[in-house]
Structure formats: C-alpha cells, structure tokens
Amino acid sequence: MNATESVKAIKGGEFLIRETAAESIFIPEEWNEEQLMIAETCTNFLAQHITPNLNRIDEQEEGLMAHLMEEAGNLGLLGISVPEEYGGFGKDFKTSMLVTEKLGAGHSFSVAFSAHTGIGTLPILYYGNDAQKQKYIPKLASGEWKGAYCLTEPGAGSDANSGKARARLSEDGKHYLINGQKMWITNAGFADVFTVFAKIDNDENLSAFIVEKDLEGLSLNTEEHKMGIKGSSTRQVFFNDCKVPVENLLSERQNGFKIAVNILNLGRIKLGGGTIGASKDVISLAIKYANEREQFGRPISKYGAIRYKLAQQAIRTYASEAAIYRASQNMEEATDMLVESGMDEIKAKLKGTEQYAIEAAIIKVHASETLDYVVDEGVQIYGGMGFSAEAPMDRAYRDSRINRIFEGTNEINRMLTVDMMLKRAMKGELDLMGPAQKVAGELMSIPDFGGAEEDGLFSKEKKYIAGFKKAILMVAGAAVQKLMTQLGKEQEVLMNLADMLIELYVSESLQLRVEKLVGIKGEDACKEQLDIMRVYVYEAAERILKSGKEALNSFAEGDELRMMLMGLRRFTKTEDFNTTQARRNVAAKLIAENKYCF
Amino acid sequence: MKILVCISQVPDTSTKIILKDNNTAISSDGVTYIINPYDEWYALIRALELKETGVASDVHLITVGKADVEPIIRKGLALGGDEAIRIDAAANDPYETASYIAEYAKSVGYDLILCGKESIDYNNGVTGVMIAELLDADYIGFAASIQIEGNTAIVNREIEGGEETDTCSLPVVIACQKGVAEARIPNMRGIMAARTRPLKVVTPTAVAPVAAILSYEMPPAKAGIKLVDPDNMDELVELLHSEAKVI
Numbered sequence: 001m002n003a004t005e006s007v008k009a010i011k012g013g014e015f016l017i018r019e020t021a022a023e024s025i026f027i028p029e030e031w032n033e034e035q036l037m038i039a040e041t042c043t044n045f046l047a048q049h050i051t052p053n054l055n056r057i058d059e060q061e062e063g064l065m066a067h068l069m070e071e072a073g074n075l076g077l078l079g080i081s082v083p084e085e086y087g088g089f090g091k092d093f094k095t096s097m098l099v100t101e102k103l104g105a106g107h108s109f110s111v112a113f114s115a116h117t118g119i120g121t122l123p124i125l126y127y128g129n130d131a132q133k134q135k136y137i138p139k140l141a142s143g144e145w146k147g148a149y150c151l152t153e154p155g156a157g158s159d160a161n162s163g164k165a166r167a168r169l170s171e172d173g174k175h176y177l178i179n180g181q182k183m184w185i186t187n188a189g190f191a192d193v194f195t196v197f198a199k200i201d202n203d204e205n206l207s208a209f210i211v212e213k214d215l216e217g218l219s220l221n222t223e224e225h226k227m228g229i230k231g232s233s234t235r236q237v238f239f240n241d242c243k244v245p246v247e248n249l250l251s252e253r254q255n256g257f258k259i260a261v262n263i264l265n266l267g268r269i270k271l272g273g274g275t276i277g278a279s280k281d282v283i284s285l286a287i288k289y290a291n292e293r294e295q296f297g298r299p300i301s302k303y304g305a306i307r308y309k310l311a312q313q314a315i316r317t318y319a320s321e322a323a324i325y326r327a328s329q330n331m332e333e334a335t336d337m338l339v340e341s342g343m344d345e346i347k348a349k350l351k352g353t354e355q356y357a358i359e360a361a362i363i364k365v366h367a368s369e370t371l372d373y374v375v376d377e378g379v380q381i382y383g384g385m386g387f388s389a390e391a392p393m394d395r396a397y398r399d400s401r402i403n404r405i406f407e408g409t410n411e412i413n414r415m416l417t418v419d420m421m422l423k424r425a426m427k428g429e430l431d432l433m434g435p436a437q438k439v440a441g442e443l444m445s446i447p448d449f450g451g452a453e454e455d456g457l458f459s460k461e462k463k464y465i466a467g468f469k470k471a472i473l474m475v476a477g478a479a480v481q482k483l484m485t486q487l488g489k490e491q492e493v494l495m496n497l498a499d500m501l502i503e504l505y506v507s508e509s510l511q512l513r514v515e516k517l518v519g520i521k522g523e524d525a526c527k528e529q530l531d532i533m534r535v536y537v538y539e540a541a542e543r544i545l546k547s548g549k550e551a552l553n554s555f556a557e558g559d560e561l562r563m564m565l566m567g568l569r570r571f572t573k574t575e576d577f578n579t580t581q582a583r584r585n586v587a588a589k590l591i592a593e594n595k596y597c598f
Numbered sequence: 599m600k601i602l603v604c605i606s607q608v609p610d611t612s613t614k615i616i617l618k619d620n621n622t623a624i625s626s627d628g629v630t631y632i633i634n635p636y637d638e639w640y641a642l643i644r645a646l647e648l649k650e651t652g653v654a655s656d657v658h659l660i661t662v663g664k665a666d667v668e669p670i671i672r673k674g675l676a677l678g679g680d681e682a683i684r685i686d687a688a689a690n691d692p693y694e695t696a697s698y699i700a701e702y703a704k705s706v707g708y709d710l711i712l713c714g715k716e717s718i719d720y721n722n723g724v725t726g727v728m729i730a731e732l733l734d735a736d737y738i739g740f741a742a743s744i745q746i747e748g749n750t751a752i753v754n755r756e757i758e759g760g761e762e763t764d765t766c767s768l769p770v771v772i773a774c775q776k777g778v779a780e781a782r783i784p785n786m787r788g789i790m791a792a793r794t795r796p797l798k799v800v801t802p803t804a805v806a807p808v809a810a811i812l813s814y815e816m817p818p819a820k821a822g823i824k825l826v827d828p829d830n831m832d833e834l835v836e837l838l839h840s841e842a843k844v845i
C-alpha cells in the first residue's frame with residue numbers, strides 16, 4: 001500500500017488492500033441546497049403527519065397507514081429514485097439515501113415506506129419489461145398502489161432459495177397457478193401489488209411474479225403480533241391455485257433468486273440510512289431529556305456518566321454515517337461509469353450496487369447495531385421514564401430490534417462479508433494474496449520501531465488503519481491456509497473476520513470524512529469531529545485485537561500462534577490518550593446545541 | 599391580478615443567540631435560517647391559493663438581502679411562486695427594507711402585496727405599513743382571512759375582544775397572521791421546478807436607514823418559581839409586594 005495506489009474510486013472490497021484519498025469520498029456535510037430542501041420536506045412530513053400519530057399508527061387504525069403513504073406520495077417521496085418517464089423524479093442514489101435517512105425516524109411508517117419504495121417497487125422497476133413498468137410503476141411512485149414483497153416462508157428464511165412455493169402453467173397456457181405460503185410480509189394488509197417468489201415446477205431456482213391483490217386464490221392471514229414496529233402491517237400471504245397471468249412473470253424463469261439478492265444489496269445499505277436517521281432522532285431526544293431532567297439539583301446532562309453515553313451514541317452514529325455515504329457515492333460512481341461505457345441504466349445500477357455488496361453488508365450490520373446501542377442507552381438516560389410506555393424511548397427500543405433481523409440477519413451479513421471477499425479473491429477480482437504474503441513477510445522481519453514519523457493531523461490514525469488492514473490480511477490469510485475448505489463451517493472465525501472488516505471499513509470512512517471536513521472548514525471548526533475520530537479509531541483497534549485473538553487462538557498453535565499474536569498486537573497498537581476528555585468535548589457540544597448536531 | 603409576497607429570512611426558532619462585536623451584532627455562526635413563518639405559512643400560501651383558484655395570475659416573491667438569502671427565496675419558489683426578486687442590499691432597518699420593496703413594486707405595479715404581520719427576529723411589524731405608505735396604498739394589518747372579489751379585498755382581522763371585517767379596493771398591502779392559510783410542505787415537483795424559475799437580482803437606489811441598533815442585551819436568566827400554599831394568601835401578597843414589586 002503506498003500513496004500512488006490511492007485512487008479516486010476503489011472497487012468494492014478493495015478498501016482492505018488499498019488507500020482512499022479523502023477528497024474522493026462524499027461526506028454528508030456536502031449536501032447541496034436542493035438536497036437539503038428535500039431533507040427538510042421529509043422532516044416536516046414526519047413532524048406534521050407521523051410523529052403526532054405514532055400511537056394511532058401502532059394501533060393499526062383502519063386505513064391510516066395507507067393514507068399516510070398516499071400523503072408521502074403526494075409530496076413525491078415515493079418516487080424519488082423512479083425515472084421521470086415512469087412518474088418519478090429520477091434523483092440520484094445519494095438523494096434517495098438521504099430521504100430514507102430522514103424518514104428513518106418515522107418508526108413503523110419508515111418500515112412501510114422502505115418496503116414500498118425498495119422491495120415493493122424496485123423488482124418491477126429493475127426487472128420488469130416496459131409493459132409491466134408502464135402498468136405498475138407510475139401508480140407505485142404516486143402511492144395510488146402500495147407494494148409488498150413475498151420471499152420468506154415458514155421454512156425458508158435466511159435460506160431463501162429453499163422455499164416450497166410452486167407455480168405451474170395452467171392447461172390453457174394463459175396463467176401460472178401459484179401455491180404456497182409466505183410469511184413476514186411487510187405492507188401485506190394494504191398492498192395492491194406483491195412481488196412473489198416461487199419455483200416453477202421442479203426448477204432449481206426461484207422465479208418472480210407480479211401478483212395483484214384481487215387475483216383469485218390470494219388470501220391474507222391476520223396481523224402478526226410483534227415486539228416492535230407494531231404499526232407496520234405484517235401478515236402471512238396464502239396462494240391457493242392463485243391465477244397469475246403469464247405476462248406477469250418478472251424477468252426470466254429461474255431469475256428470481258438473482259432478483260432477490262440484488263434487491264437485498266440495495267435494501268441493506270438503505271436500511272443503514274434509515275437506522276442512522278432513527279439514531280440521530282433518539283440521540284436528540286436523549287440530549288433534551290438529559291438537559292431537562294434534574295437530580296441532586298442539577299440537570300443530569302452535567303454528570304459524567306450521562307455525558308459518556310451521549311458522546312458514545314454520537315460517536316458511533318457519526319462513524320456509521322461516514323461509511324454509509326462513502327459507499328453510496330461509490331455505488332453511484334460505479335453506476336455512472338457503467339452507463340458511460342454504454343450499459344443500460346438499470347443494469348448499470350444493479351451492477352454498480354452489486355460491486356459494493358460487501359460494503360452494503362458491512363453497513364447493514366454496523367448501522368443496525370449502532371441504533372440498538374443508541375436506543376439502549378436512550379432508555380438508560382431516560383431512567384424510569386425510559387421504561388414507561390408514556391415516553392418515546394419505549395417505542396424506539398422495541399422498534400430498533402428488527403433491524404438486526406430483516407434484510408438478512410446480521411449473522412448472515414457477517415458471513416456474506418467474508419464470503420464475498422474471499423470469492424472475489426479466488427476469482428482474481430481482488431488481489432488479497434499479494435498483500436497477505438507481504439504482511440506474512442513483515443511478520444518474519446524486524447519490526448519498524450519508529451524512525452521518521454510522518455507528522456500531520458491524521459498521520460496517527462492513518463498509520464493505525466494501515467495496521468488494521470495488515471492485521472486482517474494476516475488473520476484471514478492464516479485462516480484460509482489452515483482451515484481451507486473447512487473455513488465456511490467455522491462460523492465463529494467468520495464472525496471474527498467480519499467484525500474486523502467492519503471496524504476497518506468504518507474507521508477508515510470516519511477518518512476520511514473528518515480529513516475532508518477539516519479540508520473544507522479548517523481544524524478549528526472541526527474539533528469535536530476530530531475527537532469523535534480519535535475515540536472511535538482507538539476503540540476499533542481494541543475490538544480488532546480482540547476479534548483477531550479469538551480467531552487465531554481457535555485454529556493456530558505453538559510458535560506460529562505466538563508469532564501471529566505478536567504481529568496482531570503490533571498491527572493494532574495505538575498510542576494511549578485521554579479518551580474521557582475527548583468524549584466530554586463531544587458531549588459538551590451536544591448538550592449546548594440541545595440536539596444531535598454533527 | 600399580480601401579487602407580490604414579501605419574504606424575510608429569519609433564524610430558526612431553536613437558534614441559540616450569541617452576541618458578538620461588543621454586543622453590537624448577533625453571530626451568524628452555526629445559525630440555521632428559515633423563511634419568516636408569517637410570510638411563508640400565511641402570506642405566501644394565501645397568494646398561491648388565490649392563483650390556484652384563478653383569482654391571481656402571477657405570484658412574485660421579493661426579499662431584501664445579499665446572495666446568502668437565496669436558499670430562502672428558492673424555497674418560496676419550491677412552494678409555488680412564479681418568479682423571485684432579490685433586492686441586492688443588506689438592509690439595516692425596516693424603513694430601508696420597505697423603501698427597496700416599494701421602489702420595485704412601483705416599477706411593476708402589483709394589485710396586492712402580502713407580508714407577514716411581523717418577522718420573528720426583530721418583531722418590528724412595521725415593514726408592511728411602511729410599504730403601503732411609500733406606495734400611497736391602503737394597508738390592513740393582522741389579517742386572519744383574505745377574500746378577493748373583483749377589485750375589492752375583504753379582510754377579517756382580529757381586534758381587541760373580537761373581529762372586524764374590512765373591505766378595501768385594490769391595490770392594498772395586507773399583513774397576515776394565523777388563520778389566513780394553512781402551512782404547506784414543498785413537494786418534489788416544486789423543489790425541482792424551483793431551480794428553473796426566474797430569480798432576478800435587482801440593485802436598488804440606496805436609501806439611508808432611519809434607525810440604528812446601538813447594542814443588544816440578553817434577557818436576564820429566569821428566576822426560579824416560588825410555590826406558595828393556597829391557604830397562605832398573606833405570604834403571596836407579601837411576596838408580590840416586596841419581591842415582585844407588582845402591588
């Protein structure tokens with residue numbers, strides 16, 4: 001890794017072996033006037049239509065959610081990324097991420113919104129033929145029709161391709177008759193259009209169908225009773241010789257699994273955006289409460305224990321956000337490059353997104369776990385009121401939990417992260433071998449004990465992050481060598497490796513974000529952001545060390561283990577500093593602003 | 599019928615005011631600006647309603663300020679204005695603002711000029727009436743509803759203990775408050791169209807302000823609340839007399 005390898009846009013997964021230039025990434029501090037106006041529209045929509053109605057939404061008042069979706073449609077929020085020719089606004093991917101983020105604070109509404117605009121609309125938009133798009137997309141973009149997506153079955157969750165739903169051609173050849181049972185179907189109660197996955201006859205792979213709600217043979221079960229997102233309609237959908245016109249086959253026969261996977265890549269990064277929006281909202285509530293609630297004669301925001309929590313909430317959220325918009329920009333640039341090279345726009349979007357599927361999986365895990373941390377500490381900051389259903393933390397706490405489960409559980413996403421990385425290496429798309437051998441060579445050599453240190457505002461963090469890369473290459477390289485084909489079965493090791501990759505990607509994204517921000521605003525205006533970066537990267541080093549040790553101890557032994565543990569400690573070594581003071585600085589800013597302000 | 603809506607940029611209501619330059623100015627660092635709510639929610643939206651119902655043909659928005667106020671006026675365009683005018687000047691008092699707006703309004707000739715009853719930063723509430731005076735037009739303040747019939751404006755306004763209905767022939771300047779219209783959220787179509795709608799920058803004939811701000815002072819910190827037992831009226835009277843000094 002050297003400076004000449006620092007390129008404008010790195011390929012998906014390459015963050016492990018290359019450096020990125022700070023000026024090449026997009027940071028949320030760069031939103032333009034139009035994007036900020038769209039964001040404000042989303043915030044006002046939540047304030048006017050959603051927040052005052054959260055109880056009614058959770059009680060699933062008849063027709064309310066469908067009405068709210070229509071209101072969002074009237075404002076154009078359901079058609080942000082739909083091309084103008086199909087009644088949308090054709091905005092870029094980052095703008096659609098911004099809308100998802102802002103509406104992410106809408107609890108059950110944000111789930112209905114995300115399901116409709118993502119899995120409810122995109123399969124038809126991306127894989128439909130022109131007639132299908134003309135028929136369905138304008139109505140979905142306006143909110144006149146609502147969309148849902150039927151993939152999961154009682155026996156087929158993470159293993160989606162094992163579903164039992166079957167389709168067969170009718171005798172007259174005009175219909176497919178679908179039979180089967182789908183569950184956990186978001187928006188089912190009010191959806192007009194379902195994208196349904198089923199295998200035709202005894203096919204190996206799934207096919208996808210567009211199914212309208214009034215078709216004969218489609219029926220709905222009652223609403224599921226859920227821990228959270230109670231206002232989101234979630235039902236089982238039954239298909240009993242459901243007659244679907246043959247022209248409603250989406251894309252080609254057996255192409256369904258590919259559709260499902262590609263749509264999920266997008267869904268994962270979008271989920272990251274939504275959860276970060278929710279995190280910011282919860283942090284703002286926690287700060288306001290801490291500033292108002294007095295104990296022992298002072299607001300509780302004056303106490304270090306509470307300040308620590310507020311700072312940690314913000315640090316994790318700001319870091320996660322850095323990764324989200326870095327990857328969004330990468331996806332957008334990859335798509336643009338493919339379009340320029342002559343590829344059809346929609347194919348380019350799918351390919352561009354797929355190229356960053358590793359980053360999408362990383363973001364899904366990090367952002368959803370950040371929100372879970374934020375709501376947990378949110379409850380704690382609220383104290384007794386945090387446990388009361390009268391205060392907002394109760395709903396925030398319950399609604400957060402699903403994010404670690406849907407769009408692929410965090411365990412599946414962790415495994416995918418490592419699996420995709422290794423598969424790309426084996427295909428020759430990602431050169432992990434060369435850098436891994438270099439690190440192995442470095443292990444045998446005498447460590448570099450200093451010498452001329454580069455002196456700069458970010459030199460320490462850059463050095464730490466370069467070390468994280470070496471640590472991962474060493475542990476992953478050894479795991480592949482030792483475990484070979486057994487690695488896939490050693491899920492604990494895969495989890496360790498995924499955790500290391502996640503910490504690396506987020507740390508680097510955060511460091512690049514702050515570096516770019518300092519370049520724009522100057523060091524004095526970014527003091528708290530610098531503290532955020534220092535604390536996060538310092539803690540990431542500890543987490544990478546822990547995961548690395550666990551992995552190495554599980555498959556290596558003797559001198560080899562000792563040598564690698566020494567290497568791991570060297571690659572994750574950071575200089576100690578006063579993290580308490582840094583967190584106090586971050587908290588002081590939050591408390592003075594009385595809201596999340598980064 | 600042509601309507602001119604006066605738009606003012608003000609700090610967001612949650613802004614923490616920080617004084618600078620020896621208390622002679624307010625720091626704009628980190629301040630988020632918004633359209634003055636009375637201008638946006640009531641004056642602008644009522645103007646748009648009059649256009650949507652075919653009463654008005656054009657809705658123009660005008661603001662006085664340097665280039666940094668343009669996001670605000672473009673938000674007005676996103677809500678539905680046809681054209682925006684920015685008078686390129688940093689006005690120091692309401693007279694200066696009113697003079698520039700009146701000068702431009704005179705050059706175009708508007709039938710109806712709407713503004714908010716006051717802006718929420720300085721709360722002077724005098725720009726509208728000054729514009730009317732400078733244009734030699736009628737003025738109605740504190741409007742709670744506005745109807746236009748032919749060449750006549752019918753305005754309900756709140757007065758002490760009740761309301762009155764005024765009629766007035768056009769042209770007229772009306773300052774709006776709650777009740778005139780319902781706030782709207784800019785939609786995607788409007789936001790995207792705002793980029794393509796004209797925003798004219800006009801250099802005014804300079805006018806000297808008639809008032810100057812010498813210094814600002816933060817209000818004193820609120821004192822704690824003292825609770826008095828309802829059975830102890832003597833203590834209450836004593837406190838009102840000796841501490842609050844209101845009786």
